[in-house]
Amino acid sequence: MIEIEGLGKSFTLHNQGGAVIPVMAGAHLRVARGECVALTGTSGAGKSTLMRMIYGNYRACGGRIMVGDVDVARAAPREIIRLRREVLGYVSQFLRVVPRVPVREVVAEPLLALGVGREAALARAEALLARLNIPERLWTLSPTTFSGGEQQRVNIARGFAHEFPALLLDEPTASLDAANREVVLSLIEEAKARGAAIVGIFHDETARARVCDCEVDVTRFSPERAA
Numbered sequence: 001m002i003e004i005e006g007l008g009k010s011f012t013l014h015n016q017g018g019a020v021i022p023v024m025a026g027a028h029l030r031v032a033r034g035e036c037v038a039l040t041g042t043s044g045a046g047k048s049t050l051m052r053m054i055y056g057n058y059r060a061c062g063g064r065i066m067v068g069d070v071d072v073a074r075a076a077p078r079e080i081i082r083l084r085r086e087v088l089g090y091v092s093q094f095l096r097v098v099p100r101v102p103v104r105e106v107v108a109e110p111l112l113a114l115g116v117g118r119e120a121a122l123a124r125a126e127a128l129l130a131r132l133n134i135p136e137r138l139w140t141l142s143p144t145t146f147s148g149g150e151q152q153r154v155n156i157a158r159g160f161a162h163e164f165p166a167l168l169l170d171e172p173t174a175s176l177d178a179a180n181r182e183v184v185l186s187l188i189e190e191a192k193a194r195g196a197a198i199v200g201i202f203h204d205e206t207a208r209a210r211v212c213d214c215e216v217d218v219t220r221f222s223p224e225r226a227a
Helices: 047-055 077-086 103-113 118-131 148-161 178-193 205-211
Strands: 002-013 019-031 036-040 062-067 088-091 166-170 197-201 214-217
Touching (some): 019 036, 077 088, 103 148
Parallel strands (some): 088 166, 166 197
Antiparallel strands (some): 002 062
């Protein structure tokens, strides 16, 4: 479902005379349906960079990133937008929403974008919010006023609203209490059971051991090692 071959990335520092900083070379990764792969490595090794390249936020300098039948490394912007809407979900660490939009609308938005009926989309959103212990009294409020933990749970609910065939998870259990951590791990297990291919960053070693099928140390993709 997700296949990466020969992937490379460098950054150009335009405010420092155009200096080019290579950060990744020869990266390769395969994630089958129903499999969860954890990205590991030291801070700065490139875990988040690799995730952002898979999602199309960073343009690759070489190689290919196949998500289903789309090569994200070469896809046109409209193809990436369609991929994100239909195929590839991303649960980041931070919730970014339009102010004043009620939280249940925020969670339902991925379903509404796919043409799911409003009633069904809101029902799915409310079920996830309840499961993640967001009090019903908050469902009509903007999540911009929520605590960090509440915003994280809203972000998770939004990411799992549509049954994406592929998912990117950036520290999905960070800062959660035991009860909500269990809910998130159960959601991941259910996504795997229905066949979702998942790539994640899990600093929580216990969570990683429970839901991940294997680990890939991105340190091995450093340009120094590839040289």
